Amino acid sequence: MTKKKPKQQSSTIALNKKVKRDYFLEEKFEAGISLLGWEVKSLRDGRVNLTDTYVFLKNGEAFLIGTNIAPLPSASTHFVTDPTRTRKLLLNYRELQKLEEGVNQKGHTCVCTALYWKGHLIKCEIALAKGKATYDKRQDDKAKDWDRQKARIMRHS
Numbered sequence: 001m002t003k004k005k006p007k008q009q010s011s012t013i014a015l016n017k018k019v020k021r022d023y024f025l026e027e028k029f030e031a032g033i034s035l036l037g038w039e040v041k042s043l044r045d046g047r048v049n050l051t052d053t054y055v056f057l058k059n060g061e062a063f064l065i066g067t068n069i070a071p072l073p074s075a076s077t078h079f080v081t082d083p084t085r086t087r088k089l090l091l092n093y094r095e096l097q098k099l100e101e102g103v104n105q106k107g108h109t110c111v112c113t114a115l116y117w118k119g120h121l122i123k124c125e126i127a128l129a130k131g132k133a134t135y136d137k138r139q140d141d142k143a144k145d146w147d148r149q150k151a152r153i154m155r156h157s
Contacts, residue, residue, distance in 0.1 A: 013043050013115040013122070016050035021137060023111060023129035027102065031062065031124045032090035033115075038081055039069045043122060047072065048115060055089065055110035055126050057100055062089040064112060064124065089124060102128040 019025070035043075042048065049068040056063045064087045071081040091099070102108050107130050114125040132140075 011117040013046065013117065014048045014050050015114050016053060016112055018051055019111050019113050019127070019129065021132075021140070023109070023127075023131055024136075025113065025127040025129050026108075027098070027128045028113070029091065029095050029099070029126050029128075030118075031095075031126055033064065033122055033124050034088040034090065035122065038071055040122065042069050042072055043115065045072060050112055050115065053112040055099070055112060056086075057096070057103060057110070060093075060096060062091055062096060062099065062110075062126075063087065064089055067112065089126070099126075099128060107131055 047070040049070075053064065053066040056065050066084065067087065068083050070083050099110055103110055109129055109131070110126055111129050112124055113127050116123055116125065
């Protein structure tokens with residue numbers, strides 16, 4: 001008798017928490033990713049790092065750069081596994097046009113915010129983002145601290 005693996009509770013594979021601190025997220029898009037078999041197996045195991053990941057637009061196509069998908073130790077030796085290879089994003093024409101217009105504005109970029117399962121497919125959430133200045137980050141930190149203090153006060157009273 002074979003044992004079944006327990007199903008994952010969440011469909012989220014990985015989040016890029018650093019993005020929310022460093023950027024104002026203006027518009028979000030859902031994109032498919034062109035992956036190899038060993039990459040899908042590694043994603044099922046949660047072996048991915050989205051820190052410093054961004055989207056590069058060239059010739060009407062979008063590419064995900066900087067994503068580190070570590071191969072499993074049991075990966076086949078027949079494949080040359082490159083953990084940080086450039087992966088193609090699958091978007092429709094209108095979405096690509098919106099992204100290109102947004103990225104051409106001063107101070108805007110396109111970043112990856114999350115990887116998640118949608119049915120049996122792996123999707124990438126990308127966002128058009130504008131960089132935050134240092135004082136904006138400090139304001140966000142102050143607001144988070146105040147929210148924590150309010151919650152603490154409400155609990156104790």
